[in-house]
Amino acid sequence: MKKAELVFIPSPGITHLIPAVGVAKLIVDRDERFSITFLIMKLRVDPKIGSYIDSMSALCKRIRFVDLPKHEPDPNQPSRFLFQRIEAQKQPVTEAVSKLVSRSELSPDSPRLAGIVVDMFCTSMIDVANEFGVPSYLFFVSSASFLALEFYIEVLHDEQKVDPTELKDSNAELVVPFLANPLPAKVLPSAMLKKEWLSLLLGQVRRFKEFKGVLVNTFEELESPAVNFFSNGNTPRVYPVGPLLNLNRDGDPDGSNTYEDIKQWLDDQPQSSVVYLCFxxxxxxDVDQVKEIACALEQSGYRFLWSLRQPPPKGKMEAPSDYLNPQEVLPEGFLDRTAGIGKIIGWAPQIDILSHSCIGGFVSHCGWNSVLESIWFDVPIATIPLYAEHQLSAFQMIVELGLAVEIKMDYRLDFFNTDGNESVIPAEEIERGLRCLMEFDPEKRKKLKEMSEKSRKAWMNGGSSYAWLNRLIQDMIDNMT
Structure with a gap:
């Protein structure tokens, strides 16, 4: 019986780490031949990452985590910040993999290196896999539709000589083979509409073709046209192995009593009565948009739980922080007037919140993890997309799938908070979306419930994701040299 070792290289950040650990845990639970080593890059001090790794290390005996040396990239090139960081880790990754290979060579009982699984932002690590003569696999944390769109845009650009950046601010629509409806250019991901980002994206996609296979955090029933798009043999095989959710209690990142306070408030609310807002x-x-959201909530009269975060300094690639005093950015008297029906929080234990029976709707940025969580827990979404592929996900949920309502579908922010000219969604528009959300159309509610059931069945014995994982494991064993 072959014993196999996989090396996972997630990009920095908890939102990419959690689903990667999720699929790793599924692999080792499904097949006792596998053990997995995670090589961890850290952009900054994040207590959530440390506590999460500690908990997973205790739970998963055949998964271990190795911290890579820290590296400080050039702060004057924020648009290439992440890629600089990852490129600088090539040598430490090579050294870590070399140690694994040496250990295997010294003992016949040690597992052999079966492949390297890299995050969607870590494609340069293909070179490390090639150096050791092992297959490389891509782990794609977003939707199959976004992956398909990246391949489609690469073909448009390289073969048909279409420059997608020229579509910015236009009313053009694209007819793409994996979507039932024309795709408005205004919901294309920001990286496809900015020249400085497009070249990076295209470089990534060209390297995608070198992978032996692509693990995608989705399930076939949710995105069957996009999954089928990859069956023509012109791309690596795609394995829809989602939804990959951290269904264990999120807990507090710092050991405080924040979660218990939130849970107590949730327990006191009527069933399906609360709007949850988290981005x-x-x-x-910024302050102007915060005030408009606050006015919309107050005017709507709905109960609400709002994860309100303070933006990082302009031009800094940092995560938002919790406000010490939220009152300074909210309308005067807002906290007093809404004290009986609303609660402002900072960091949010999202799984615990969405799973609570009092939550009736979710105002979301449409990050893919949040989309999958909302479907799993049968909570409808109202969309305010921000950056990355969020606009595409909003389009999918509203137009393609009919599982969400629109506040805005083409809203977007500058990822590095440098433009200073973001538009503001007025309170009236937000309030309208809130009412559509909390009075969710019965037909859409039925469809959402059906998709929720399908997401859960995908991981049952005989389900689509269960079967795709079996196929992935067998292919990984077959691909071992």
Whole structure:
């Protein structure tokens, strides 16, 4: 019986680490031949990452975590910040993998290196896999539709000589083979509309073709047209192995009693009565937009739980922080007037919140993890996309799948908070979206419930993701040299 070792290289950040550990745990639980080593890059001090790794280390005996040396990239090139960081880790990654290979060579009972699984932002690590003569696999934390769109845009650019950046601010629509409806250019991911980002994206996609396979955090029933798009043999095989959710209690990142306070408040609310607002690990708004959201909540009269985060300094690639005094950015008297129906929080234990019976709707940035969580827990979404592929995910949920309502579908923020000219969604528009959300159309509610059931069945014995994982494991064993 072959014993196999996989090396996972996630990009920095908890939102990419959690689903990667999720699929790793599934692999070792499904097949006792596998053990897995994670090589961890850290952009900054993040207590959530440390506590999460500690908990997973205790739970998963055949998964271990190795910290890579820290590296400080050039702060004057923020647009290439992440890629600089990852490129600088090539040598430490090579050394770590070399130690694993040496250990295997010294003992016949040690597992052999079966492959390297790299995050969607770490494609340069293919070179490390090639150096050791092992297959490389891509782990794609976003949707199959976004992956398909990246391949489609690369073909448009390289073969048909279409420059997608010229579509910025236009009313053009694209007819793409994996979507039932024309795709408005205004919901294309920001990286496809900015020249300085497009070259990076295209470089990444060209390297995608070198992978032996692509693990995608989705399930076939949710995105079957996009999954089928990859069956023509012109791309690596795609394995839809989601939804990969951290269904264990999120807990507090710092050991405080924040979660218990939130849970107690949730327990006191009527069933399906609360609007939950949260915009992801990196989501935050300037003061003008915060005031408009606050006015909309107050005017709507709905109960609400709002994860309100303070933006990082201009031009800094940092996560938002919790406000010491939220009152300084909220309308005067807002906290007093809404004290009976609303609660402002900072960091949010999202799984615990969405799973609570009092939550009736979710105002979200449409990050893919949040989309999958909302479907799993059968909570409808109202969309305010921010950056990355969020606009595409909003389009999928609203237009393609009919599982969400629109506040805005084409809203977007500058990722590095440098433009200073973001538009503001007025309170009236937000309030309208809140009412559509909390009075969710019965037909859409039925469809959402059905998709929620399909997401859970995907991981049952005989389900689609269960079967795709079996195929992945067998292919990994077959691909061992």
């Amino acid at each position: 992801g690990t990196l989501g935050s708004f």
